[in-house]
Amino acid sequence: MDTIVQTYRLTKRFKDAEVIKPLDFTLKKGEICALIGKNGAGKSTIFKMLSGQIKPTSGDMQLFGKTGKKKARARKRMGFMIETPAFFPDFTAQQNLEYFRIQRGVVDKQRIHEVLEIVDLAKEKKKKFKEYSMGMKQRLGIALCLLSSPDCLVLDEPINGLDAEGIMEIRKLLTKLNQEKHITILISSHILTELELLATRFVFIKNGVVVDDLSKEALVDKSRKQILLKVDDPAKAARVLEQAYVDLQYQVLPDQVITIQNYAEKAGEINRLLVDSGVFVREFRTETLKLEEYFLGLVEGEQQ
Incomplete structure (x- = not known):
């Protein structure tokens, strides 16, 4: 059995x-x-x-x-x-x-x-x-x-x-x-x-x-990569991203930080889109998402 x-x-x-x-x-x-x-x-x-x-x-x-x-x-x-x-x-x-x-x-x-x-x-x-x-x-x-x-x-x-x-x-x-x-x-x-x-x-x-x-x-596979960016206007950045990527999975965090859980392979394209749309990007990087972050996003966070 x-x-x-x-x-x-x-x-x-x-x-x-x-x-x-x-x-x-x-x-x-x-x-x-x-x-x-x-x-x-x-x-x-x-x-x-x-x-x-x-x-x-x-x-x-x-x-x-x-x-x-x-x-x-x-x-x-x-x-x-x-x-x-x-x-x-x-x-x-x-x-x-x-x-x-x-x-x-x-x-x-x-x-x-x-x-x-x-x-x-x-x-x-x-x-x-x-x-x-x-x-x-x-x-x-x-x-x-x-x-x-x-x-x-x-x-x-x-x-x-x-x-x-x-x-x-x-x-x-x-x-x-x-x-x-x-x-x-x-x-x-x-x-x-x-x-x-x-x-x-x-x-x-x-x-x-x-x-x-x-x-x-x-x-x-699911937690392989995420994009982390710090911007001057998170609300504007979120609007721009939502218009460009319909199924975007992201979270807006404190200190003007946004994390994106999919589209890691389009990191350069996303960075250029934000800059071209007048969003000032202070920090932009891709990182491996650990189980702890995945867990927090799943059972605690307000995922968008």
């Missing part, structure tokens, strides 16, 4: 607020899929519906092609880290995982050593959880997710609060799990530059609606 998650018109309403609007979403085997959105966009709500913590208001969901009662069994093939796991502060990593191994009915005791090796915590045998750095705590959380040998990990903000070294460790770990252990990963984060390095697919969500869904290749 190549499809891990399939949702059909999935919704979630809390009182009068529809947090997730009809959602059709598919997660395929082998993907590292990044769910991107501002706080309150609905990312955690989607994850909690997948994990069974909350029930959808309407719609349907399949996990590994299973629905109904069979879906609960299929969910055991997934590891979830949606909120920080409640580890015992005075226990070592081994003691904490032994508690959860018994609680979750994992028969193989050797699995504890295996997952601690995978997340590079096997050498920290005597150190108690309360002495762990934030990065070590997050890695232990991932070890807990791996305890039942899942085929898919669902991770909500696993690099939140980490320093640069901790972020790099988590990125390397998740890449290794995906490439060597063939584990599918669904992840959310606010640190978009990291997702750009890690993910193979990017799903943008705003107010409970998926507003774009791109492969890595499509994102690179």
